[in-house]
Amino acid sequence: MIDFFIKSTIALCVLLGVYYLLLEKEKFHQFNRFFLVFSILFSFVLPFITIEIVQEVVSTANSTVVVPGAITANVVKDEVSIYLICAWFLYGIVTTLLFCRFAINLLKLIKKSKSGVKIKHQNATLVLLQEQTLPYTFLNTIFINELEYQNNKIETELFTHELIHVNQKHSLDIILIEVIKNVFWFNPIFIFYKKAIQLNHEFLADEKVVKSHKNVSFYQNLLLSKANQNPVYYLASNLNYSVTKKRLIMMTTTTSPSRGLFKKTILLPLFTGLVYFLCTKTVAQEIKTNNETASQKRSYSNYYDKTTFKIKNDKGVVVAEKKYKDLTLAEKKVVPNVLEGLKFPPTKEEMAAKIEKGGPETVEIDVYDPKNQKVKKEEGTIYKTVDLTENPTYPGGMESFYKFIGENYKIPVTPADVKLKGRVYINFIVEKDGSLTDFKLLRDIGYGTGEEAIRVLKLSQNWIPGKVNGEPVATMYSLPITIQSKE
Structure with a gap:
């Protein structure tokens, strides 16, 4: 109800102000009559219009925090x-x-x-x-x-x-x-x-x-x-x-016809602007990454379980041998795709057969190879993770980050008959120094779940920033948080 009053009043004030400034002194009174009545009706309808702007976020297995709730947090007296x-x-x-x-x-x-x-x-x-x-x-x-x-x-x-x-x-x-x-x-x-x-x-x-x-x-x-x-x-x-x-x-x-036509024409962007500013809502939509899905990511460690990775330095000389679990983030990013050699999209049977067969005995990793380097953009650019050679991460690993979220997130108090279940989507920027800024709530499930997630994120210590060819850069990061109340 409050949202209705705020949006309708804003629209009413803007349209009446435009009428006084542009239309009242002009001699097209029939049009003005329609404009005044339509402005009132338009302002009443406007709050009920929602235009969703979809913002795609990457859905991966290691980017979801599951926060279990306690039954006691959901029981309140409805007064x-x-x-x-x-x-x-x-x-x-x-x-x-x-x-x-x-x-x-x-x-x-x-x-x-x-x-x-x-x-x-x-x-x-x-x-x-x-x-x-x-x-x-x-x-x-x-x-x-x-x-x-x-x-x-x-x-x-x-x-x-x-x-x-x-x-x-x-x-x-x-x-x-x-x-x-x-x-x-x-x-x-x-x-x-x-x-x-x-x-x-x-x-x-x-x-x-x-x-x-x-x-x-x-x-x-x-x-x-x-x-x-x-x-x-x-x-x-x-x-x-x-x-x-x-x-x-x-x-x-x-009133000259040309001036009248001009003033009437500029009203169209006015109504369009009101709809855009008062009715648009950014929502999150999960997408799969271009080079690997979440299920594929989980299968990497199995597929490369018996593979030895030979790590090259900047001179192309092998300086170390590692297993997949010991690779750095930058090294994992250039590991050959599990899907190589399969038609896209592969069937479950094809994927299972390839994983069971396992990866090659050895794989050379050269993060300094020009094909594995990314193009550095102009100063001040906010990067996406696909443009990085190293993704940003929480000190101690993402599992430590999920633990931090779980320990600090407080399930909002809700009516007794409400069981919170769903996902909260938040975008934020991991700055070059690792600090988290510019939090944007893309979607929540109500009752303050999104605001609580932002509060906890602001408590986080600085991350290890994303890098392009070894140089820290500011990175846009998407984080889905799954809220699951205990039954």
């Missing part, structure tokens, strides 16, 4: 805050009072429309009232003073003005914004939207009067002469609504 109850109670009272006020005014207008003498006039119904009043409109009814009507003291410009409100159904806009105001009374932005909508209605009616009667100065003086009377009902369209300098100036304003 509703007394402050929340009071807030909802207050909201209910205020909303009820506002809707009562709305209903009373609506009933008064309906009753008044039935009380006076009715006369059909073009597409509207004139209701003649005994009371002294300026003409005002609600739905298809125009309320006017009976004596002034019978004595022909109501100027034709006034009839034209009110008929525009009827024909263009301006009352529907007012009813809509008034209902929204009653529901979201705590958000003052709708007060400004109603004022903007009503003023635009007057622009529309004024424009029609000026085009029909072609006497701007007379109409302006007419409005000013009526400017001392106030509207009776806030649900009705009234001739005297906001007889301001804006209305008088708008009657003589012109």
Whole structure:
């Protein structure tokens, strides 16, 4: 709910600000009417739109931390805050009072429309009232003073003005914004939207009067002469609504087609930008590495169990012999792929047969061979692990890192009926000095699981940084953490 209020309010404020800056002073009032109403509806729909931007992360067996939870961590008493109850109670009272006020005014207008003498006039119904009043409109009814009507003291410009409100159904806009105001009374932005909508209605009616009667100065003086009377009902369209300098100036304003088209066109990137900034969400998607899958990685030690690796130095001379488990990270990275010689993707039977057969008796490892070297990029580049000759690692090995995570991660407290199970995906950068920075939560399972993972990662000691040809570089690292509550 809070997310809805924040996103919708941001969109409402941005769109209303753009209206005031770009559109209000321009003479395309029908477009402005659509823009104002659409902006409100768009802002209500926007929080429910989610556009997922998939960020691929490598899924490997040795990059997943499994954090078991304890049952005691999941058992909490589900209580509703007394402050929340009071807030909802207050909201209910205020909303009820506002809707009562709305209903009373609506009933008064309906009753008044039935009380006076009715006369059909073009597409509207004139209701003649005994009371002294300026003409005002609600739905298809125009309320006017009976004596002034019978004595022909109501100027034709006034009839034209009110008929525009009827024909263009301006009352529907007012009813809509008034209902929204009653529901979201705590958000003052709708007060400004109603004022903007009503003023635009007057622009529309004024424009029609000026085009029909072609006497701007007379109409302006007419409005000013009526400017001392106030509207009776806030649900009705009234001739005297906001007889301001804006209305008088708008009657003589012109908007060039090119400027109008330009201003309308730049609204498209505005709506697109709001959707992008408020609706996009980065999520993680597991992928397999280009040169080996997680299952293949686990099989390396079995496949090369009887293989002796001859390690060459920078001069191409064999200086050591090792088993696979004793190879450094840089040396393991240039070990020949288990899949060599097999069609991709291999079947399980083919993989099993090759692993059972085992690797060659000896394999030469030359990390200094140009084909095993990586191209150094410009300073400041954040590398991916596929671009490294040595991957970053935790001092003491990744198993020590998993142990560190498991010992420090605290399962967040959840309702008693919630069992946390799933994966948390986090991206971070292992800097050249081994420090961890720029933590980004790609996906979590709620209840603060992602925030807790970031908290623990910030406690980690510096890593051994990734390297390109022996030189430390900053590396983007992806870490899935599996949360598994005990049953």
